[in-house]
Amino acid sequence: QVTLKESGPVLVKPTETLTLTCTVSGFSLNNSRMGVSWIRQPPGKALEWLAHIFSTDEKSYSTSLKSRLTISKDTSKSQVVLTMTNMDPVDTATYYCARIVTNTIFGVIIIPYFDYWGQGTLVTVSS
Amino acid sequence: DIQMTQSPSSLSASVGDRVTITCRASQSISRYLNWYQQKPGKAPKLLIYAASNLQGGVPSRFSGSGSGTDFSLTISSLQPDDFATYYCQQSYTTWTFGQGTTVEIK
Numbered sequence: 001q002v003t004l005k006e007s008g009p010v011l012v013k014p015t016e017t018l019t020l021t022c023t024v025s026g027f028s029l030n031n032s033r034m035g036v037s038w039i040r041q042p043p044g045k046a047l048e049w050l051a052h053i054f055s056t057d058e059k060s061y062s063t064s065l066k067s068r069l070t071i072s073k074d075t076s077k078s079q080v081v082l083t084m085t086n087m088d089p090v091d092t093a094t095y096y097c098a099r100i101v102t103n104t105i106f107g108v109i110i111i112p113y114f115d116y117w118g119q120g121t122l123v124t125v126s127s
Numbered sequence: 128d129i130q131m132t133q134s135p136s137s138l139s140a141s142v143g144d145r146v147t148i149t150c151r152a153s154q155s156i157s158r159y160l161n162w163y164q165q166k167p168g169k170a171p172k173l174l175i176y177a178a179s180n181l182q183g184g185v186p187s188r189f190s191g192s193g194s195g196t197d198f199s200l201t202i203s204s205l206q207p208d209d210f211a212t213y214y215c216q217q218s219y220t221t222w223t224f225g226q227g228t229t230v231e232i233k
Binding site for chain 1 (some may be wrong): 147149158159161163165170171173176177180182190214215216218222223224225226227
């Protein structure tokens, strides 16, 4: 059974650094076809992809937030960690982690998508 | 970054209606397009991957089509459980989501 669970502070102050942990079970972060992504959703707004990391340690970041984000993984602990610096009230959101799997179509194209999601954790930025 | 534009932003429909949501990419993304359903207070759920492939366990009334820049999600006969918000997402490069389409009860 695949599960992902986000953990971290519910309240951070402006300018502080947010550290979120995604603990996974039911699959290995070493699986070559898989990775983990972070996605957030401000209250009442759309989903926003933030970052991902694959088993190869390949990483990618949202262009608009790249300077503030760092993603890493600890395979032995089955955890993926996201840090976001210089938090602002506009960063108030539910933060989700999701498993990425890749599927090959037409024998050549490898499509990644999110097949399992955590329940999300609401982070409020306020002084 | 590739912009994903969904239309409409919201729609009202009745049970049994055929509903189509479109998603347009600002540049060609081949078939790197996925669809998710989200209900209030819940995490999104994968419906369709690679533009037209139905995720296991998803009812066959959901279907997806398209390639390049234009894509669509169709619900052939809307059911009470389908009232939700739907998002497209591209995984071609620097992944992005559409702004969402909310399907409401007429």
